[in-house]
Amino acid sequence: xxxxxxxxxxxxxxxxxxxxxxxxxxxxxxxxxxxxxxxxxxxxxxxxxxxxxxxxxxxxxxxxxxxxxxxxxxxxxxxxxxxxxxxxxxxxxxxxxxxxxxxxxxxxxxxxxx
Amino acid sequence: xxxxxxxxxxxxxxxxxxxxxxxxxxxxxxxxxxxxxxxxxxxxxxxxxxxxxxxxxxxxxxxxxxxxxxxxxxxxxxxxxxxxxxxxxxxxxxxxxxxxxxxxxxxxxxxxxxx
Numbered sequence: 001x002x003x004x005x006x007x008x009x010x011x012x013x014x015x016x017x018x019x020x021x022x023x024x025x026x027x028x029x030x031x032x033x034x035x036x037x038x039x040x041x042x043x044x045x046x047x048x049x050x051x052x053x054x055x056x057x058x059x060x061x062x063x064x065x066x067x068x069x070x071x072x073x074x075x076x077x078x079x080x081x082x083x084x085x086x087x088x089x090x091x092x093x094x095x096x097x098x099x100x101x102x103x104x105x106x107x108x109x110x111x112x113x114x
Numbered sequence: 115x116x117x118x119x120x121x122x123x124x125x126x127x128x129x130x131x132x133x134x135x136x137x138x139x140x141x142x143x144x145x146x147x148x149x150x151x152x153x154x155x156x157x158x159x160x161x162x163x164x165x166x167x168x169x170x171x172x173x174x175x176x177x178x179x180x181x182x183x184x185x186x187x188x189x190x191x192x193x194x195x196x197x198x199x200x201x202x203x204x205x206x207x208x209x210x211x212x213x214x215x216x217x218x219x220x221x222x223x224x225x226x227x228x229x
Contacts, residue, residue, distance in 0.1 A: 032215050043205060043220040044157070051215060088157065092215075099162065099169040101147060102207075102218050106156035 002027055002093050006105035015114045019076040023089030023105055026070070033065060033072045034090040034102060044088055047074070079112045086110070116140075118221030120206050126227045132194040135224045137206030138187055145209040147218060148181055148191050152202045163189065164211065196228045 003026040013019045025033075032051040036044035050056045050063040050072070062075040072091075076083055086107040094100045119138040127133055139146050147162040161171040163183045171181070178197070183189040193200055203225050207218040 034217065043223050045220070046217055049215070049217065090218075095159075095162075095170045095172070099145075099164055100213070101159055101162050101170065103159060104149075104157040 002095070002103050004089055004091050004103050004105035006087075006089050006108045008106060009109040010111050011108055012111045012113065013079050015079060015081060015112055017079050017112075019079045019083065019110055019112070021074040021076075021087050021089075021108050021110065023072045023074075024070055025072070025089075025091045025093075025103075027091065027093045028067075028070060030070075030091045030093050032092040033063070034092070035061075035063060035072075035074045036088040036090060036104075038086045038088055038107065040085075047087075076110075079110075081112050081114045084110055084112050118206055118208050118219055120204075120221040120224050122224060123222060124225050124227075126229065127196055128229050129197055130195045131228075132192065133196045133200075133226060133228075135191040135204050135206075135226070137189045137191070137221060139189070139206070139208035140219060141187070143208035143210055143219070144186070145211055145216065146183060146189050147207040147209070148189070149205040149207065150202045151205060151223075157205070160191070193226075196226075198228045201226055201228050 034049045035047045038044045060077045064073045088107045089105040090102040148160040151157045160173045166183045203223045206221045209216040209218045
């Protein structure tokens with residue numbers, strides 16, 4: 001069973017705080033992991049991806065990966081009201097012998113209050 | 115670059131009617147993915163193609179759903195007959211390939227309402 005689990009939220013943080021979003025996945029063989037942001041009524045847009053254990057930083061965003069624990073997280077530093085959106089964790093999984101595709105979690109809704 | 119193009123953006127139809135959703139991927143993207151998004155089930159993978167060949171259609175919910183990719187620049191997702199439970203946002207996404215680090219880029223989606 002190919003599953004990606006996220007807390008649905010909402011996660012509420014004040015402006016300037018750190019928001020922490022978490023994700024677990026079922027396929028131990030998965031190698032690449034993606035975070036997408038989706039504003040209401042819009043399509044998902046890529047924030048960043050990670051494939052090595054440890055941390056990867058991009059501006060205010062840090063992705064963390066622990067393959068042994070099958071756990072991915074996204075930290076947003078200095079949260080802004082414009083960060084209010086649904087954050088989707090996606091894992092690239094082999095769906096059959098012929099190919100791989102992104103399997104998405106249901107997303108965590110983040111609300112940043114000013 | 116125009117990005118992934120989907121049409122129509124909104125579709126309202128009555129139960130039993132045939133619905134055809136269209137997608138034009140970014141030039142050079144050899145893989146194309148169809149997803150469906152609902153509040154209850156989130157973003158579900160329906161089917162994907164690589165070099166116009168269907169790779170995995172195990173996510174297609176029923177035989178009422180079918181998808182084609184006749185060439186590298188066009189794909190369709192057809193529902194016949196449509197039912198109210200098919201109401202959702204349908205996204206098309208493209209990627210350079212189906213390798214592990216190939217990022218998917220989403221189109222704007224088609225919001226389907228079946229009455």
